[in-house]
Amino acid sequence: MSSIYIHIPFCIQKCLYCDFPSFAAKEALYIDYTQALITEIQKKSLLCQSQTIDTIFFGGGTPTVLPAFLLENIINTVFQYYTVSKSAEITIEANPGTLSDSLLSSLHTMGFNRISIGLQAWQDSLLKEIGRIHNRYAFLQSFFAARKAGFENISIDVMFALPGQSFSQWQETLYSIMALQPEHISAYSLILEEGTPLFDMWQKNQLSLPDEALDRAMYHFAQQILSKNQYQQYEISNFAKKGFESRHNQVYWKTLPYLGFGLGAHSFWENKRFHNTYDIKKYIQCKGNPSLLTEETELLTSAQLQSEFLFMGLRMTKGISAAEFEKRFGIPLHCVYKKQLSFLIEQNLLQKQNDCYFLTPRGMDVSNTVFCQFL
Numbered sequence: 001m002s003s004i005y006i007h008i009p010f011c012i013q014k015c016l017y018c019d020f021p022s023f024a025a026k027e028a029l030y031i032d033y034t035q036a037l038i039t040e041i042q043k044k045s046l047l048c049q050s051q052t053i054d055t056i057f058f059g060g061g062t063p064t065v066l067p068a069f070l071l072e073n074i075i076n077t078v079f080q081y082y083t084v085s086k087s088a089e090i091t092i093e094a095n096p097g098t099l100s101d102s103l104l105s106s107l108h109t110m111g112f113n114r115i116s117i118g119l120q121a122w123q124d125s126l127l128k129e130i131g132r133i134h135n136r137y138a139f140l141q142s143f144f145a146a147r148k149a150g151f152e153n154i155s156i157d158v159m160f161a162l163p164g165q166s167f168s169q170w171q172e173t174l175y176s177i178m179a180l181q182p183e184h185i186s187a188y189s190l191i192l193e194e195g196t197p198l199f200d201m202w203q204k205n206q207l208s209l210p211d212e213a214l215d216r217a218m219y220h221f222a223q224q225i226l227s228k229n230q231y232q233q234y235e236i237s238n239f240a241k242k243g244f245e246s247r248h249n250q251v252y253w254k255t256l257p258y259l260g261f262g263l264g265a266h267s268f269w270e271n272k273r274f275h276n277t278y279d280i281k282k283y284i285q286c287k288g289n290p291s292l293l294t295e296e297t298e299l300l301t302s303a304q305l306q307s308e309f310l311f312m313g314l315r316m317t318k319g320i321s322a323a324e325f326e327k328r329f330g331i332p333l334h335c336v337y338k339k340q341l342s343f344l345i346e347q348n349l350l351q352k353q354n355d356c357y358f359l360t361p362r363g364m365d366v367s368n369t370v371f372c373q374f375l
């Protein structure tokens with residue numbers, strides 16, 4: 001089983017915290033970009049002759065800024081050139097303000113069976129503060145329209161530790177989205193990325209951010225309230241009703257193979273990591289020719305693969321299995337990482353149950369420190 005990621009690098013406007021490869025006001029490139037993308041998808045199918053595709057993810061950017069006919073051309077190319085499992089999970093990321101009833105209905109007809117809607121915050125004042133294009137009303141319209149169009153698997157993205165966000169605003173965000181009963185919720189802490197307007201404001205002391213204690217209190221509240229309301233935490237930032245865990249994201253955390261198409265898209269294939277150019281002009285000029293648009297191919301050594309298995313797998317609440325490690329790498333886990341595992345267990349950052357290792361609640365709070373042990 002394998003997976004496909006498709007990157008659509010266009011947005012209506014750039015959010016103030018965003019450092020993803022995405023551009024606003026580039027409508028003039030939509031058709032040329034889609035043509036290059038389709039050719040890339042066709043050409044790379046040679047890599048994937050004997051594999052069945054189990055998950056497809058359209059991410060961005062905001063894929064739903066593209067007109068329906070372009071999205072349809074892209075997804076149909078995937079169906080035509082790859083063997084897609086009948087039960088494949090096919091997700092599209094979307095932002096309120098870009099979703100009409102007719103687009104949602106077309107997406108459902110095209111085969112998308114999961115939609116991930118970026119809300120980020122319930123309060124219009126916070127949405128404005130971080131440069132989102134929509135308000136809460138537009139989100140609600142999109143959510144109900146998605147349900148009406150037939151989407152039975154909806155994920156909502158929210159963020160905490162936003163500038164000026166209070167604990168009660170975060171509580172209100174979580175209570176309000178739980179009332180809608182989406183199948184999946186992603187809750188991320190705001191990370192200030194260098195080069196973004198919010199980062200510049202922070203450097204100039206123009207931003208009031210929640211401190212570390214409030215950030216953790218918000219995270220712990222999300223863990224508690226979501227698990228009390230049927231949303232099982234299955235990864236550091238992801239919660240789902242039973243059976244609705246994102247299959248696509250688990251591909252990344254389990255270090256399984258995937259092919260990425262589009263600007264800056266990353267792939268992990270036959271133990272190689274590679275990514276496409278981040279230069280949109282170059283991407284279009286390469287006309288989908290993989291040898292021209294691929295950059296930085298790295299064949300991972302066994303040690304690197306083992307290390308990724310650990311630090312990606314430990315993101316999941318069920319952790320990693322020693323038996324699975326041995327099956328994949330032909331060497332017992334304790335022969336490679338005995339020292340690190342014992343140290344982390346002693347520090348109450350890691351726990352062992354049967355043959356599985358997973359983060360303790362404390363380990364989840366300082367997960368990056370834990371992952372460093374395996375780098």
Ligand code: SF4
Nearest residue numbers: 011014015018060061
């Ligand atoms: S909508 Fe998403 S990708 Fe687009 S600018 Fe905002 S955060 Fe970035």
